[in-house]
Amino acid sequence: MNKLKIAIQKSGRLYEDSIKLLKDCSIEINIGIDKLKTTALNFPLEILFLRDDDIPQYLEDGVADIGIVGKNLLLEKRKRIKIKETLGFGKCRLSIAVPKSLSYNKIQDLDGKRIATSYPFLVREFFEKRYINAEIHEISGAVEIAPGIGLADCICDLVSSGSTLFMNGLKEVETVLQSEAVLASHLHLDSTQHIIMEKFLFRIRAVKKAKN
Ligand code: PRT
Ligand code: ZN
Numbered sequence: 188m189n190k191l192k193i194a195i196q197k198s199g200r201l202y203e204d205s206i207k208l209l210k211d212c213s214i215e216i217n218i219g220i221d222k223l224k225t226t227a228l229n230f231p232l233e234i235l236f237l238r239d240d241d242i243p244q245y246l247e248d249g250v251a252d253i254g255i256v257g258k259n260l261l262l263e264k265r266k267r268i269k270i271k272e273t274l275g276f277g278k279c280r281l282s283i284a285v286p287k288s289l290s291y292n293k294i295q296d297l298d299g300k301r302i303a304t305s306y307p308f309l310v311r312e313f314f315e316k317r318y319i320n321a322e323i324h325e326i327s328g329a330v331e332i333a334p335g336i337g338l339a340d341c342i343c344d345l346v347s348s349g350s351t352l353f354m355n356g357l358k359e360v361e362t363v364l365q366s367e368a369v370l371a372s373h374l375h376l377d378s379t380q381h382i383i384m385e386k387f388l389f390r391i392r393a394v395k396k397a398k399n
Contacts, residue, residue, distance in 0.1 A: 189231065189377075189379040189380065189383070190226070190231045190232060190233045190383075191231060191232050191233070191252050191253060191380050191383040191384055191387070192232075192233045192234075192235055192250075192251045192252045192253070193232055193233070193234055193235065193251065193252070193253045193254060193255070193387075194235045194236075194237050194242045194245055194246065194250075194251035194253070194254035194255070194256075195234060195235070195236060195237070195254065195255045196236070196237065196238070196239045196242070196255070196256070197222060197236035197237055197238060199239060200277060201239065201255060201256070201257065201276070201277050201368050204274075204276035204277065204368065205255045205368070206218075208255070208274065208276075208391065208394070209227070209232075209234070211394045212230075212387065212390040212391060212394055213229070213230075213390070214227045214229065214230045214232060214387075214390075215227060215228040215229050215230075216228065216234060222236050223235070223236060224236065230386075230387075231383050232383070232387070235250075235251055237251075237254075239256055239257065239260060240260065242254045242255075242256045242260075243256060243260060243261055243264040243266040243268060243371075244264070244266060246266065246268040246371055246372065246373050247266040247267050247268055247373070247374075248373075249373045249375070251373070252372060252373050252376055252380050252384070253271070253370060253371065253372045253373070253384055253387075254370070254371055254372075255274065255368055255369070255370055255371075256368065256369065256371060257277055257279075257366050257367070257368055257369075258270070258273075258364070258366040258367060258368075258369050259279070259281050259306065259309075259345060259364060259366040261369065261371060262308075262309060262364065263306050263307075263308050263309050265308065267374055268371045268372065268373060268374060269371060269372050269373075269374060270369050270370075270371050271369075271370045271371060271372050271384070271388060272369065272370045272388055272391055272392070273367055273368075273369050274367065274368040274369060274370060274391070274395075275367060275368075275395060275398070276367065276368050277366070277367050277368035278347065278365075278366070278367045279345045279346060279347040279366050279367075280345070280346055280347075280362050280363075280364065280365050280366060281306055281309060281343060281344070281345055281346075281362070281363040281364040281366060282343065282344070282345075282346045282359045282360075282361065282362050282363060283297070283302070283310075283341060283342070283343045283359070283360055283361040283362075283363065284331075284341060284342050284343075284344070284346075284352050284357040284358060284359045284360060285297075285334075285340070285341040285357065285358060285360055286334050286340075286341070286356055286357060286358075287356050287357065287358050288356075289340075289341075291358070291360045294317055294319060294361060295319065297314075297319055297321055297341065297361075298319050298320055298321065299320060299321070299322075300321050300322070300339075300340040300341055301321070301322045301324055301338075301339040301340045301341075302321050302322065302323055302324065302339055302340065302341050302342060302343055303324045303325075303326050303330050303333035303334075303338055303339035303341075303342045303343075304323060304324070304325065304326070304330060304342060304343040304344065305325065305326065305327055305328070305330060305344070306343060306344075306363075307323050307325045309343075309363055309364060310323055310343045310363065311323055313343075313361075313363045324338065324339050326338070330342045330343075330344040331344060331351050331352065331355040331357060332355060334355075334356075334357065335355060335356070341357075342357065343363060345366070346359060370388070370391065372384060
């Protein structure tokens with residue numbers, strides 16, 4: 188019997204909820220010690236454990252058929268894949284934050300500023316739409332320390348509770364994107380894969396409905 192391959196995050200913020208979603212859908216899995224991949228015991232699903240950054244590319248290439256990843260990452264990476272369902276966890280927002288001491292009234296206050304981010308595409312698009320000229324500095328981690336060490340004037344990063352910004356003397360001033368985990372798929376599934384995905388989506392929707 189054909190199986191559908193699902194990519195989920197190997198560890199990190201989406202891991203627990205992704206596993207829980209499978210469980211809530213009554214899909215039983217045994218996770219091995221190496222945690223590279225596993226096969227569901229009672230559903231035609233193979234689970235691949237990956238870094239979240241790699242999941243959009245694998246979905247475009249068809250290495251995985253479906254995957255769970257943050258909308259933030261999907262939109263930033265701009266791969267040719269389809270969003271099938273929002274999942275209601277991993278909620279956060281991609282926001283611009285400036286030092287608390289900076290007086291901020293309107294978006295034009297960001298004109299000519301240096302902004303550090305791991306989301307250069309989404310930030311550029313946000314500024315271009317608003318005719319703001321900002322200098323984007325792409326950095327891959329610890330974005331929130333950039334203003335403190337003189338690397339940038341402000342940042343654009345994911346925020347959930349806001350405590351990271353607070354601890355680094357920053358305040359949130361604009362929201363670029365509201366995000367949550369989504370189920371996305373490869374563009375060209377064969378008919379069997381499509382049927383399995385629809386069965387899985389049917390269960391996901393039932394789980395979501397039961398929670399509301
Ligand atoms: O190892 P791997 O590459 O797979 O994981 P990762 O470290 O790149 O990603 P991870 O696990 O941190 O995040 C995975 C996904 O979780 C993100 O792509 C988002 O879709 C979602 N998510 C939800 C978040 C947050 N909330 C979040 N708060 N991702 C990151 N953060 C970080 C943020 O970057 C900042 O450093 O948490 C900090 C802010 O949190 P607060 O609560 O202090 O505001
Ligand atoms: Zn990552």
